[in-house]
Amino acid sequence: xxxxxxxxxxxxxxxxxxxxxxxxxxxxxxxxxxxxxxxxxxxxxxxxxxxxxxxxxxxxxxxxxxxxxxxxxxxxxxxxxxxxxxxxxxxxxxxxxxxxxxxxxxxxxxxxxxxxxxxxxxxxxxxxxxxxxxxxxxxxxxxxxxxxxxxxxxxxxxxxxxxxxxxxxxxxxxxxxxxxxxxxxxxxxxxxxxxxxxxxxxxxxxxxxxxxxxxxxxxxxxxxxxxxxxxxxxxxxxxxxxxxxxxxxxxxxxxxxxxxxxxxxxxxxxxxxxxxxxxxxxxxxxxxxxxxxxxxxxxxxxxxxxxxxxxxxxxxxxxxxxxxxxxxxxxxxxxxxxxxxxxxxxxxxxxxxxxxxxxxxxxxxxxxxxxxxxxxxxxxxxxxxxxxxxxxxxxxxxxxxxxxxxxxxxxxxxxxxxxxxxxxxxxxxxxxxxxxxxxxxxxxxxxxxxxxxxxxxxxxxxxxxxxxxxxxxxxxxxxxxxxxxxxxxxxxxxxxxxxxxxxxxxxxxxxxxxxxxxxxxxxxxxxxxxxxxxxxxxxxxxxxxxxxxxxxxxxxxxxxxxxxxxxxxxxxxxxxxxxxxxxxxxxxxxxxxxxxxxxxxxxxxxxxxxxxxxxxxxxxxxxxxxxxxxxxxxxxxxxxxxxxxxxxxxxxxxxxxxxxxxxxxxxxxxxxxxxxxxxxxxxxxxxxxxxxxxxxxxxxxxxxxxxxxxxxxxxxxxxxxxxxxxxxxxxxxxxxxxxxxxxxxxxxxxxxxxxxxxxxxxxxxxxxxxxxxxxxxxxxxxxxxxxxxxxxxxxxxxxxxxxxxxxxxxxxxxxxxxxxxxxxxxxxxxxxxxxxxxxxxxxxxxxxxxxxxxxxxxxxxxxxxxxxxxxxxxxxxxxxxxxxxxxxxxxxxxxxxxxxxxxxxxxxx
Numbered sequence: 072x073x074x075x076x077x078x079x080x081x082x083x084x085x086x087x088x089x090x091x092x093x094x095x096x097x098x099x100x101x102x103x104x105x106x107x108x109x110x111x112x113x114x115x116x117x118x119x120x121x122x123x124x125x126x127x128x129x130x131x132x133x134x135x136x137x138x139x140x141x142x143x144x145x146x147x148x149x150x151x152x153x154x155x156x157x158x159x160x161x162x163x164x165x166x167x168x169x170x171x172x173x174x175x176x177x178x179x180x181x182x183x184x185x186x187x188x189x190x191x192x193x194x195x196x197x198x199x200x201x202x203x204x205x206x207x208x209x210x211x212x213x214x215x216x217x218x219x220x221x222x223x224x225x226x227x228x229x230x231x232x233x234x235x236x237x238x239x240x241x242x243x244x245x246x247x248x249x250x251x252x253x254x255x256x257x258x259x260x261x262x263x264x265x266x267x268x269x270x271x272x273x274x275x276x277x278x279x280x281x282x283x284x285x286x287x288x289x290x291x292x293x294x295x296x297x298x299x300x301x302x303x304x305x306x307x308x309x310x311x312x313x314x315x316x317x318x319x320x321x322x323x324x325x326x327x328x329x330x331x332x333x334x335x336x337x338x339x340x341x342x343x344x345x346x347x348x349x350x351x352x353x354x355x356x357x358x359x360x361x362x363x364x365x366x367x368x369x370x371x372x373x374x375x376x377x378x379x380x381x382x383x384x385x386x387x388x389x390x391x392x393x394x395x396x397x398x399x400x401x402x403x404x405x406x407x408x409x410x411x412x413x414x415x416x417x418x419x420x421x422x423x424x425x426x427x428x429x430x431x432x433x434x435x436x437x438x439x440x441x442x443x444x445x446x447x448x449x450x451x452x453x454x455x456x457x458x459x460x461x462x463x464x465x466x467x468x469x470x471x472x473x474x475x476x477x478x479x480x481x482x483x484x485x486x487x488x489x490x491x492x493x494x495x496x497x498x499x500x501x502x503x504x505x506x507x508x509x510x511x512x513x514x515x516x517x518x519x520x521x522x523x524x525x526x527x528x529x530x531x532x533x534x535x536x537x538x539x540x541x542x543x544x545x546x547x548x549x550x551x552x553x554x555x556x557x558x559x560x561x562x563x564x565x566x567x568x569x570x571x572x573x574x575x576x577x578x579x580x581x582x583x584x585x586x587x588x589x590x591x592x593x594x595x596x597x598x599x600x601x602x603x604x605x606x607x608x609x610x611x612x613x614x615x616x617x618x619x620x621x622x623x624x625x626x627x628x629x630x631x632x633x634x635x636x637x638x639x640x641x642x643x644x645x646x647x648x649x650x651x652x653x654x655x656x657x658x659x660x661x662x663x664x665x666x667x668x669x670x671x672x673x674x675x676x677x678x679x680x681x682x683x684x685x686x687x688x689x690x691x692x693x694x695x696x697x698x699x700x701x702x703x704x705x706x707x708x709x710x711x712x713x714x715x716x717x718x719x720x721x722x723x724x725x726x727x728x729x730x731x732x733x734x735x736x737x738x739x740x741x742x743x744x745x746x747x748x749x750x751x752x753x754x755x756x757x758x759x760x761x762x763x764x765x766x767x768x769x770x771x772x773x774x775x776x777x778x779x780x781x782x783x784x785x786x787x788x789x790x791x792x793x794x795x796x797x798x799x800x801x802x803x804x805x806x807x808x809x810x811x812x813x814x815x816x817x818x819x820x821x822x823x824x825x826x827x828x829x830x831x832x833x834x835x836x837x838x839x840x841x842x843x844x845x846x847x848x849x850x851x852x853x854x855x856x857x858x859x860x861x862x863x864x865x866x867x868x869x870x871x872x873x874x875x876x877x878x879x880x881x882x883x884x885x886x887x888x889x890x891x892x893x894x895x896x897x898x899x900x901x902x903x904x905x906x907x908x909x910x911x912x913x914x915x916x917x918x919x920x921x922x923x924x925x926x927x928x929x930x931x932x933x934x935x936x937x938x939x940x941x942x943x944x945x946x947x948x949x950x951x952x953x954x955x956x957x958x959x960x961x962x963x964x965x966x967x968x969x970x971x972x973x974x975x976x977x978x979x980x
Contacts, residue, residue, distance in 0.1 A: 076183035078175050079221070079421030080168065080213075081414075082201070084143045085247030085274070086388065087111050087167045090419040091178060098419055101174045108388070108414050112140045113166045115153035121163070123170045132310045136760075139163060141248055144271075146197050152758075164204035172209050185210055186421040191217040191253055191264045216421050218244060219253030223262045225420030226384045232408070238381045239265065243366060243407065244417070245395060246387040248274040252365045254373055254380075266373030268365040270605065272649070273358065275321075275389035281354040282320050286344055290337065297339045302696070312338035320346075327351050328393055352394055360627055361606050363398045368961060370403075372915065377403035385409040386416050582933060582947040582963065582975035588631060589970045590620050598642040599926070601964035601972050602652065602957045607672065608964045609652050610972035613642045619654050623671025624974065626962070632671040638678055640665055647957075649692040651699045651716070658683055668716045673697045677716035682707060686734060688745060690759050693717075702745055702759055704734045711747070713759045723762040729755055735782035735789070746782030746789065754782075754789055778864065781821035790820045790830060809848045818843070818864045831868045831879075833859060845881060845894055845901070857899040859892055861885070878938055880908055880916075887923045889954075893938070908936075909958035917946070917958040917977055919965075925954030928968045935977055946977065 075094030078101075081087065087109045089101040100107035104125055114127035115137045122130055131138035137154035139145065142163045150157045168187075176182055189201055198215055205213045219242040226232050226240060234240045234257045244251040250273045254266035290298035304310045315338050323333035327348045334343040370377060383405050385395065390413045399407050410416060590612040593599070597613030610622040617639030623632045640656035647653075650672040656665040662683025669676050675697065681687060684707045690700035698717030705711065706728065714722030731750025745757040747764065752771035757764045771780055771791045780791040811817065815834040822830060836842040845868070846856040859865065865883035881892040891908040893916070894901045906920035918934040928950055935946040951965035951973075958964070964974040 076179050076181075077422045078171075078183055078185045079418040080171055080185055080187045081218070081221075081418040081421070082143060082164075082167060082187060082189075083111060083246055083387075083414075084141050084249050085111060085276070086414060087171065088414050088418040089171045089175060090415065090422060091175060091183075092422040098422070099178075100415055100418075101171065101178060103170065103174060107412070109167060109170060110140075111142060111167050112138065113142055113153075113163055114138045115156060115158065117154075119156070121158075121166050123166045128314075132307060132314055135310065142166070144248075146200055161200060161203050161207055164201070165207035168205055168208035168210065182210060185213045186216050186221075187213050188216050188218045188221045188417050188421050190251060191219050191267055217253075217264065218242075218251065218417050219255050219264055219267075220262045221417045221420035221423075222384055222386050223255040223257075223420070224423040225416040226382070226408070227257075228423040229416075229419060230408070232382065234381045239375060239379060240381050241366060241370075241383045243383055243385050243390065243395075243399065244269075244387045245362060245385065245389040246274050247276055247389060250274060250362050250365060250387075252369050254369055254375065266369045266375070268369035268372070270361070270365060273362060275392075277358050278324060278355050278389070278392070279317060279321050281358065282324060282346065282351065283317065285350070285354055286320070286335065286346070289344065290340075294337070294340055297337065300339065301337075324351060324392075328391065355392065355394055356398075357606075357627070359392070359394055359398050362395070363402045364606070364627075366399065367402055372961060377405055380405055383407040384416075386413045388414050582949060582977060584976045585973050586624060586626065586629065586975075587967075587971055587973045588622050588624060589972070590614070590622060591970060592616070593970045596926075598644075598654075599952060599955045599966040599972075600645040600654075600957070601955050601966055601974070602645075602647045603959050603962035603964035603974055604647070605960040607650070608962065608974035609647065609671070610964075610966070611645050611652065611654055612966070612970070612972075617641070619656075619667055621652050621654065621667070621669040621671060622972070623650075623652075623669075626974070632674065634669045634671060634674075634676055636665075636667045636678065638665045638667070646689065648689050648699065650697065651689070651692065653687075653689055655687075668699060668701075670697060670699070670717075675699075675717050677720045679703065679714075679716075681705075700759055702757070704728075704745070706733065711745070711757055711764070713762050726757070726762060726764055728764075729753070733777070735780060748780065778819050779817060790822065792817055792820060811846070815842075815844075819868075821868065833864060833868075845879070847879075847896070855896050855899050857894045857901045859894070859901060860903045861890065861892070865892075880910060882907070887925070889921045889925065891918070893936075895938075906953065907956065911958050911961050911977060915961070915977070917963055919951070919953050919956045919958075919963075921953040926952050928952050928966075933963065947975075949973075949975075 077092045079090045079092070081089075088107060089109075090098050091101060092098045103109040109124045110128055112124065112127040112131070114122045114130045116122065116130065127138065128140075131140075134154060139151060139153060142151070142160070145151055145160050146164065148160050151160050151163050152158075153163075172182055185205070187201060187205060189198060193201075201215065202213060222242045222244065223234070223240055227234050236257050236259045239254050239256045242251075242253045242255055244253070249271050250269045252268040253264050255262045256265045287298055287302060290301070300309045301313050301316050304313050315336075319335050323335045323346050326333040327346065330348070332345055332347045334345055336343050366383070367377070370380075380403070383399055383403065385399075385407050389395070390409060396407050396409055399405070586608065588610050590610060592615045593612045594615050597615075598611070598619070599613070600611040602609040602611075606626055608624040608626055610624070611619065613619050614635070618636045619642045620633060620635045623634075625631070636654075638656075640659060642654055643657045645652060645654045650670050652669045652671070654667045654669070656667075658664050664681040664683075664685070666679040666681065666687055667676075668679065677699075679687065679701065681703065682705055684705070686704040688702040688704070690702055690713070692699050696717055698715045700713065700715055702711065702713045705725075709728045709730075709732075710725040711728050712723060712725040714720070728747060729749035732747045732755070735746035735748050735754075744759065747755040747757055748771060749755065750773075752773045752775070753766075754769045754771065755764050755766055769789060771789075775791055780789075782789045809830060811832060811834060815836055817832050817834045819833040820830070830848040832846045832848065834844060834846065840862060843859050843861060844856050845859045847854045859881060861881075861883050862885055863883060865881050868879065868881050878896055879894040881894060883890050883892075888905060889907055890903055890905055892901050892903050893908065904918055904920070905922065906918055908916045908918045910916050916936045916938060918936060920931050922931075930948055930950045931953055932948050933946045933951075949965070949967075951967050953965075955966035956963060958977065961977045962974055963977055964972070966972050
């Protein structure tokens with residue numbers, strides 16, 4: 072049925088929003104339980120019913136193991152364990168989309184064409200899964216649109232804000248769980264994302280967690296038993312208290328956007344705590360500095376200055392926090408555009424500017440405001456056809472009201488605690504004109520106070536007519552129009568050509584803004600390592616007394632935190648996972664080894680003791696407590712055990728391993744499940760959260776070489792070869808056969824690290840190493856094949872940040888030299904570098920040549936390479952110990968001469 076209706080859906084990490092566009096161009100948000108925002112959370116009850124949204128959040132108190140708050144984050148997995156059941160991730164993702172379908176159907180009587188938004192960085196695999204989830208939810212074939220493109224369409228077509236051709240708009244999407252930053256250029260007929268950034272572990276939840284941790288310190292001192300029940304609940308009552316406390320913290324945070332102090336009730340305590348706006352801003356500033364830094368970094372990486380932006384558009388619920396606008400204004404000098412309900416523009420932008428024939432966009436925008444009546448709720452069960460929803464048929468466009476600097480009323484339909492413009496009862500308007508937020512709450516650019524029309528005129532009013540000065544000839548008018556068209560095009564062409572030439576030939580990437588530190592009394596030939604992260608850098612060194620010291624450097628403030636181990640030994644390697652650093656010692660004479668776990672950000676430390684043959688896997692970090700989970704594999708005693716490093720370190724009782732078992736999972740990859748293969752080739756899964764071994768129905772041919780059996784712990788995929796030309800991929804349900812060329816034998820098989828949906832195989836013809844190639848397969852379909860110039864089999868195949876840009880990094884060692892090959896997936900070309908390469912974001916890599924004796928200090932040419940270009944550009948000559956370097960997030964960290972360490976920015980001068 073084609074009636075001119077359309078629906079835009081923003082399936083977010085934390086919340087889902089849907090906007091229905093009527094045939095005459097008017098738009099309305101779909102309501103769920105009276106709210107325009109549906110939590111994306113799901114809960115599977117004991118009867119097999121999948122509950123969605125607020126119902127899921129409430130039922131999570133009964134059994135947290137059956138609850139998934141952010142199903143979108145699990146899109147790369149095949150199955151999801153909820154309680155004692157295993158569900159396909161496609162079905163879990165379909166649950167909120169099914170709730171939207173039910174609400175839309177109840178509103179308009181059918182399912183109209185739908186556009187679903189997704190992150191700009193998502194590749195084909197994730198987009199296909201989203202479309203499969205929509206089909207499973209009952210939607211007809213849907214179109215997908217990039218989230219920043221949808222936001223830019225809302226900005227230009229709904230808000231009528233101009234973005235001239237060739238100009239760039241910044242989209243700052245700050246949600247409950249993630250931050251996405253995009254620079255979107257108007258290319259005339261389309262918008263193009265020309266730069267991006269963000270953080271998958273930064274959102275409103277992190278601000279809530281900072282408040283909870285702050286208040287928890289007070290409660291731990293005054294009411295330790297109450298805080299223990301809230302922070303580590305062991306029963307339903309404790310979980311209920313924990314949820315109530317977090318809800319009150321969130322409400323207080325929202326209240327502080329319009330008040331100077333807010334009470335916070337504590338379950339089990341008669342007196343409330345109080346949080347002030349100053350305390351909130353002190354707690355939130357480090358997080359928001361990191362968030363705003365993502366925008367300035369995206370600009371720098373794209374070769375743009377803030378004054379080249381047409382504007383900054385804030386979307387996502389967390390962008391409501393006033394400090395976000397203030398910091399962005401301070402950092403960039405641009406007053407951002409922010410709405411009263413910033414959750415809605417992405418969904419509405421997906422269907423913006425597409426009114427039915429005969430209804431102009433101007434007419435739709437100018438239509439009078441009509442009150443809206445709320446429809447009755449329609450309740451059903453999700454897996455059998457729906458979830459509890461409340462849909463709203465509309466009879467008029469949204470009420471447009473100016474945004475007030477200090478709102479005094481809250482509409483009943485909006486999120487609790489946040490101000491809303493005046494509207495019909497029960498209906499939260501969503502298309503209110505935005506305001507440009509000044510640095511400290513005043514009117515932008517010296518204009519009138521918020522609530523009044525700019526420059527004394529009515530909102531969206533037409534400019535006054537100019538007096539007529541006389542009639543020109545038609546020929547004169549013709550040449551005026553020709554000049555008006557051609558001159559701007561000529562100017563734009565010259566500017567674009569000059570801009571390309573400047574960036575391509577004249578701008579030389581450099582290392583800048585060096586930060587240095589030292590570790591005293593370092594052993595002359597002792598272990599050294601450095602790590603670079605978004606806002607932190609780490610220096611690690613073995614001292615002459617055999618202890619190891621870890622220095623955590625705050626790159627924003629320059630502050631340092633130092634920790635020295637209590638155990639001594641010879642240290643040989645280190646790993647970073649979030650804010651944690653793990654340093655591994657060499658075996659002592661009795662075979663004992665140590666792992667020093669250090670979190671310098673939260674001042675948490677734990678030492679693990681390992682047996683001679685023990686392996687350790689660092690699992691995952693709890694975002695609230697910052698505890699680090701780990702797994703220790705001890706084949707000599709046939710045991711596997713797990714534990715937690717943090718404020719209260721603990722270790723679970725060991726579990727028995729199957730006879731003759733060996734570990735399959737990559738110990739470098741964080742995960743919550745570990746693959747174990749017994750001597751008969753039977754696969755087992757060790758579930759870290761439950762501390763138990765579960766049997767998986769699959770068997771690998773006995774005697775298969777270890778490098779031809781691999782398990783990716785992030786999605787439980789098992790890879791092995793059935794014979795020399797057929798590769799099995801076991802995804803927890805049905806094995807999938809991928810057939811390689813009959814004349815080639817595999818040497819290594821596995822997933823491509825951060826892209827588990829893609830299989831990587833290194834093979835060759837017979838014993839001829841000169842024919843060695845890397846092939847990738849998406850399912851059974853070969854995606855590309857390229858030569859890999861190695862004399863031995865690589866130990867690592869990783870795409871990490873490189874995957875969205877169409878290339879892979881393959882690393883290996885030959886003697887004392889580390890080599891990296893960049894493999895272009897577009898044309899199968901491969902280039903070998905005598906050193907290490909790190910993907911640092913936005914299509915860039917940093918190359919540090921290692922050569923022989925990589926731990927000795929020497930001057931090397933460090934190069935920054937843009938993978939979207941043909942050549943490489945020398946970045947800088949620096950004296951470093953090449954084997955100690957690490958790069959990420961446009962920063963490079965290395966040990967240098969003597970006891971010194973340095974971290975640089977990688978940017979364009």
